Amino acid sequence: MAKWISSRELRRYWLEKREIALLDVRGEGPYADCHPLFAVSVPISEIEEKLPPLVPRLSAPIVVYDDGEGYVERAATRISALGYSSVAILEGGLAAYYRVGEVYRDVNVPSKAFGELVEAIRHTPSLPAKDVKEIIDTRDDVVVVDARRFEEYNTMSIPRGRSCPGGELVYRIHDAAPSPETLVIVNCAGRTRSIIGTQSLINAGVPNKVLALRNGTIGWTLEGLEVDRGKTERLPEPSEDARSRAFENADRWAKNVGVLIISSEQLARFRNEAETRTLYTFDVRDPREYSRGSPAGFVSAPGGQLVQAVDEWVGVRGARIVLYDDDGIRARMTASWLLQMGWDVYVLNENAEMPGTPPMPQAPRIRLPANAAVTVADYKTRGDMAVFDLARSPAYRKGHIPGAYYASGPELVRDLKAVPGTGPILLTSPNGVVAAANVAHARLAVSREIHYLSGGTTAWEQAGNTLETETRWLSVPKDVYKRPYEGIDNAQANMQSYIDWELQLVAQLANDGVAGFHVVR
Template structure:
């Protein structure tokens, strides 16, 4: 029988900064409607794919919960089958937790609440959309730096804005705004990355006046102003003098916060503790730089996104984080924020490890060995198409954007229920983007498929021709939360509600009382 932990005991672990990872075993939709503060979304059907990255130490304490659906028990079994030795269920699930702690909505709440706390304590300066639009129209000596991922910037952006993802700001600002008289305006889609980006530049002691675009592209849209589409402006090449200035500012800030820079000997000593202390190795440079070469064992986690959405990379509270950046300033800036977010964070000296690995992030999960007959190749699926019903297990938005023609979408959380609605005269072919999620959940399909089920080897990425037309939904998709700050088709009511929600996070954070944040003035 799986151990249980009470909500009171769990909150005591958080307050004591002990190691614990808490996973919501439901889909992202229900998670985004209500969850404990430090809970991380990990649907039970994705445990095998994502667990090792989110919780790399097998002896770390793992807590899983749901809201009475039975998903937590399935998640616990999957964690145990992967070798995790300290797995517990949250006693009474979400309803029991609600009696002793706050429930938060939305995603990446820890980072968003922290951003609001930073603004309230540091009085981070900001300008309204109308004020910034007036400056742009007047040709003022000002630059607008977009702190989001380039893909978000490319979708829609403030006129004249330049893409400078968050961790790059303190490194690149002197090349973009060489005059100390230039006003630097930082924007994102909503509030968090604008606040953190602006404060990063202020904390790096740049001579320019800096301000956030209040409420980002949402505020711009709500004020009836037009956004650009498809822009590609990026920061210029880094100058040597500008790099030295960036290092001076970020090093001084990191030193005041007690961020250590590890030489080779200190790094090896940290690695030697990995069986006793969870350790995350994260490369905060751009994904392109990471793919070209990175230090062994490090995962790609671009710095601005790491601060904005820490729970997408790091789940074990109380763990230690080591950051890598061959230019150092991005790691120092990121570490300064993670330290204030409550993580023990250090920076690996660029001289301490060579960037010798190439390609994707390392994963500890061993290759999946499929049983004979469990998979089908793309060529076999094409030639025998009439004998199969194809069922896509991608996230809803991924399926909507591209899927195999004629494929149905099924909710992973309710796979057995959805498959039972299909005709029983054909075999089921499960597909997912890389094939792993399909293979992980094949046994569930085989139980209910009258003619049997197989998984597509290599996934839809190996299949070839995909379409966005004629989506076929076996049930209402609730596996993904539609973020009101991404894309260009959000309603004004949803955007305004999102801003209103962010503005009340500081009060909810104070009422909950488990954060352990420390914003340094």
């Protein structure tokens, strides 16, 4: 049986820099409405798929909470069934935490709050959209770099912008702006990545004047300015001379911050300690480089996105992190930010002998119900099964098995009880894992034959079958937070509200007192 932990005790873990993972087991929508600073979103229906990479050590302390929905006992049971040995429930849930600590809205809050703190401490220079537009229209010696992921840049960008995700900026800027007289403008969708990108170049000592587009494409759009769509321009790979300059700059700044460079032998020691100290190992290069090969055991986490959304890769606050790249530039710059965010982070020496296959820590036990699997061929033969899709609602909208209903994972049982009929039910999800993991709970509450589609909707597609986009909602789709800084159809009021929210994060951090951030000057 899971134990209980108070909110004050939980906060002491953060203040004392001890390892702990705080899991919000509601859907992402409610999580984005309100959660503690270091909470990580792991919806109860997705525990078996999402938790293992976020919390790789089975003995790491885990705390789960909800807001009175009744998920926590079931979540603790499912987490323990995976082999995790230290699972606790937050006493009183979110409401009790609210009485002793700040709660935040949106997602990736630690990174965004840190970005605001950086701007406040370092006075990161920026210009409003109208001034940037005038510069772009009237000056030739300007380089505009978009610090988001390429996919976001491709969706929409400002004129003359070229893609250069934030972790690549110091690595690639010298050839893009060879004259020190060239003005460099860094933009993102909102604020964080343009602030961090601009400050990265300033920290690295590039000779150019560097400015952030204030409030990113949101600010651009709110001013009524037009964006480009479908652009594909990227900053190129750096020349040897540019790479050498970038390394000197990154190494000097990393030393100033206190980044430690480790050998293969030190990495091996960390790996041997991974059963008692949580370890994450990340390759921070461009994903295209990662796909061509990486040291064993390193997970792709592009540097700019890792800083922007560290909670999407790292679930255990207080854990140890080792970064790798093959030139030493991007890992040093990424580590310099993570260290200031309070992480225990190291860089594997780029000249180190690449480690072999690492020792494998004990892995979570994911047991799928074998007697519940139905193949694509079996489903097509039977023809009597009602299909319910547990994919996130955007994936469901994009395409699903013809006739399938969207079903909320956390509220699956409640909503299945409302389905008329007595015939068999087939659960599916993108790869089938989430569907399989929820069969047992559904069977306990619904007296109908329940199966899952082996291989999920992906297997359906791979068998040559088509998907449809007509929607059928068994559940209200509140599983995903619609980010007001992504896409092209956001309401202006939501965009302005988001900017206003970001601007007050520094005050929230000060009132909360648990962040552990320290911005180096």
